[in-house]
Amino acid sequence: MGLKPVLTKDFHTENLEQLSVYERTGGYAGFKKALEMQPDELVELVKKSGLRGRGGAGFPTGNKWSFLPKGVYPRYLVCNADESEPGCFKDRYLIEKSPHQVLEGILIASYAIGCNLAFIYIRGEYLPQHEALESAIEEARQAGYLGKNVLGKGYEIDVILHRGAGAYICGEETALLTSLEGYRGEPRLKPPFPAIKGLYGKPTVVNNVETVANLPHIVINGADWFGAMGTPTGKGTRVWCMSGHVNRPGNYELENGTPIRELIEEHGGGVWKNRKLKAFQPGGASMMVLLPEHLDVGLDFDAIQKAGSLAGAGAMVVMDETTCMVDAARRYVKFFHHESCGKCTPCREGTFWMSNLFDRFEAGEAKATDVDLLLDIGYSIDGRSFCPLGDASTWFPRSVIKFFRDEFLEHVSEKGCPFKKMAQEAVA
Amino acid sequence: MALAKPTVEEIKTRAARYPSRQSAIIPALWAVQHEQGYVTKESMGEIAQILGLPPSLIEATASFYSMFLARPEGRHDVVICVNAPCMLRGADEMAAYLGQQLGVRDGETTTDGAITWHSTIECLGACGGAPMMQVDHHFEENLTPERIDSIIERLRTEPAPHGPKPEKAAAVARPRAKRTQN
Ligand SMILES: Cc1cc2nc3c(=O)[nH]c(=O)nc-3n(C[C@H](O)[C@H](O)[C@H](O)COP(=O)(O)O)c2cc1C
Ligand code: SF4
Ligand code: FES
Numbered sequence: 001m002g003l004k005p006v007l008t009k010d011f012h013t014e015n016l017e018q019l020s021v022y023e024r025t026g027g028y029a030g031f032k033k034a035l036e037m038q039p040d041e042l043v044e045l046v047k048k049s050g051l052r053g054r055g056g057a058g059f060p061t062g063n064k065w066s067f068l069p070k071g072v073y074p075r076y077l078v079c080n081a082d083e084s085e086p087g088c089f090k091d092r093y094l095i096e097k098s099p100h101q102v103l104e105g106i107l108i109a110s111y112a113i114g115c116n117l118a119f120i121y122i123r124g125e126y127l128p129q130h131e132a133l134e135s136a137i138e139e140a141r142q143a144g145y146l147g148k149n150v151l152g153k154g155y156e157i158d159v160i161l162h163r164g165a166g167a168y169i170c171g172e173e174t175a176l177l178t179s180l181e182g183y184r185g186e187p188r189l190k191p192p193f194p195a196i197k198g199l200y201g202k203p204t205v206v207n208n209v210e211t212v213a214n215l216p217h218i219v220i221n222g223a224d225w226f227g228a229m230g231t232p233t234g235k236g237t238r239v240w241c242m243s244g245h246v247n248r249p250g251n252y253e254l255e256n257g258t259p260i261r262e263l264i265e266e267h268g269g270g271v272w273k274n275r276k277l278k279a280f281q282p283g284g285a286s287m288m289v290l291l292p293e294h295l296d297v298g299l300d301f302d303a304i305q306k307a308g309s310l311a312g313a314g315a316m317v318v319m320d321e322t323t324c325m326v327d328a329a330r331r332y333v334k335f336f337h338h339e340s341c342g343k344c345t346p347c348r349e350g351t352f353w354m355s356n357l358f359d360r361f362e363a364g365e366a367k368a369t370d371v372d373l374l375l376d377i378g379y380s381i382d383g384r385s386f387c388p389l390g391d392a393s394t395w396f397p398r399s400v401i402k403f404f405r406d407e408f409l410e411h412v413s414e415k416g417c418p419f420k421k422m423a424q425e426a427v428a
Numbered sequence: 429m430a431l432a433k434p435t436v437e438e439i440k441t442r443a444a445r446y447p448s449r450q451s452a453i454i455p456a457l458w459a460v461q462h463e464q465g466y467v468t469k470e471s472m473g474e475i476a477q478i479l480g481l482p483p484s485l486i487e488a489t490a491s492f493y494s495m496f497l498a499r500p501e502g503r504h505d506v507v508i509c510v511n512a513p514c515m516l517r518g519a520d521e522m523a524a525y526l527g528q529q530l531g532v533r534d535g536e537t538t539t540d541g542a543i544t545w546h547s548t549i550e551c552l553g554a555c556g557g558a559p560m561m562q563v564d565h566h567f568e569e570n571l572t573p574e575r576i577d578s579i580i581e582r583l584r585t586e587p588a589p590h591g592p593k594p595e596k597a598a599a600v601a602r603p604r605a606k607r608t609q610n
Contacts, residue, residue: 087555128567
């Protein structure tokens with residue numbers, strides 16, 4: 001347990017973004033080795049490794065690959081680099097530091113599933129990262145890792161870098177595919193899943209940046225090596241994005257199962273300004289809040305779920321005793337309202353009303369009964385929305401009401417935010 | 429304003445790479461915005477012609493995405509994130525300071541046409557370096573009032589990152605689609 005740099009092992013190496021430097025650290029050896037294997041062998045290897053998707057849902061990667069219907073071509077691989085979940089900044093880091101590692105993972109995945117044209121969908125705001133990937137693709141093409149006949153092995157692969165333009169929903173895989181086809185980025189009904197009917201109606205695998213970045217290491221070191229790290233159902237490492245009230249925010253690659261306490265207290269240097277920890281939120285904006293009593297929970301999909309939240313996309317937002325939980329929830333609700341694609345009523349209208357109610361609490365205009373009204377709206381969104389964005393918009397606010405209902409009531413009785421008043425009094 | 433030749437060529441080249449021409453709509457909108465600073469109905473018509481698609485389709489797509497601008501803005505685009513992880517580290521105070529130093533409100537352009545700024549609830553992927561902002565899509569992290577001052581000073585004289593100088597934008601509030609101010 002603890003710090004375990006696998007993906008980030010060579011990140012201190014200068015100019016790692018250049019092909020020659022990346023190759024010197026062992027780069028592209030995984031892809032070369034993969035090309036010597038049968039695609040099916042690779043799928044089995046990844047299945048056996050136990051790698052689960054790092055994009056949020058934690059779906060086993062090898063299984064996802066094996067859902068592609070036999071004999072149906074062309075097939076597409078789409079690397080999801082839309083990272084927009086508030087609290088997450090790991091994909092940006094992985095791309096920035098080592099774009100070739102991401103590209104190598106894409107090439108391995110493409111070869112394994114029999115794809116000759118892969119896509120990277122990167123969020124529009126990540127312009128420097130777009131440039132890093134663009135030069136990596138060009139360098140790799142020059143070196144023969146991409147092209148009609150890769151390294152003389154008869155395999156053809158091209159990679160198209162596609163820049164999004166500001167829509168969180170396009171991180172959801174079906175919305176991403178719709179957007180990649182040139183339409184408004186609205187989600188599609190599942191099933192059919194992308195593996196059956198994805199991009200241009202063809203079998204498609206969507207994998208996250210961090211997921212594919214694991215592949216070169218699994219190919220080189222084997223499934224047993226990978227499986228030896230982490231927990232029985234959460235193999236390997238994850239890059240955790242720590243933010244908020246800690247002394248040293250940033251990305252930390254830890255073996256799965258490492259206690260949350262170690263991440264926050266040791267690596268993050270503890271809560272800043274000698275204050276007390278109030279709450280923290282794993283996973284990203286969508287996920288439920290946890291309390292200091294959960295500090296010994298392991299950083300692992302199943303353990304975090306058992307504790308009442310979700311590991312999601314690997315965020316860790318730390319909140320000290322001065323945090324207004326109502327305002328934190330308000331921001332997230334505003335975010336979801338802003339990002340709702342508008343396709344279905346529960347999400348479009350529900351996030352609007354939740355956002356309005358939160359503004360009322362903030363302005364000191366809410367009634368005590370508004371807390372239950374918020375819960376009611378939450379219930380009418382969750383489980384009734386077309387895609388998980390709607391459902392997830394209710395999870396953090398509802399968990400905050402569960403643990404911090406008093407703070408809502410104080411906003412009512414004090415006609416405004418008690419924390420803001422406290423801060424103002426401290427200055428005065 | 430008709431599209432410049434290199435822009436037209438770029439759109440054609442991009443379109444040829446995708447299995448469907450329609451996939452080139454967003455890349456084409458980017459190419460136009462890169463050249464002209466914003467995307468007009470007229471240039472969407474041109475895109476439609478180049479790609480052989482109905483103009484309504486280009487407009488429907490463009491209107492979904494918040495990063496395509498319908499009007500000229502300042503030479504530099506400054507966006508400061510105020511979602512919860514950034515709020516925890518003082519983003520509200522930095523946003524207020526930025527607005528005060530620029531002398532215009534959230535969503536407006538400075539009178540010299542140098543800077544358009546707005547706050548956003550969209551996380552910009554730099555919560556570990558909060559408070560943060562993006563300047564022409566480049567990351568500026570761990571902001572302090574001093575850092576904001578020096579960035580503003582630089583932007584006042586620096587040319588636009590690409591494209592011709594857009595017309596001087598007026599310092600008026602312009603409500604923009606899909607952008608929430610806090
Ligand atoms: C609203 C929403 C936003 C999402 N955003 C992202 C994202 O930015 N990046 C990502 O990899 N997955 C995102 N996902 C998950 C994807 O739908 C998909 O599960 C993932 O890309 C699959 O990759 P993986 O199996 O490697 O995790 C999002 C899901 C939802 C519902
Ligand atoms: S839940 Fe929200 S984001 Fe998802 S389809 Fe419905 S309106 Fe769109
Ligand atoms: S919340 Fe502001 S950059 Fe992530």
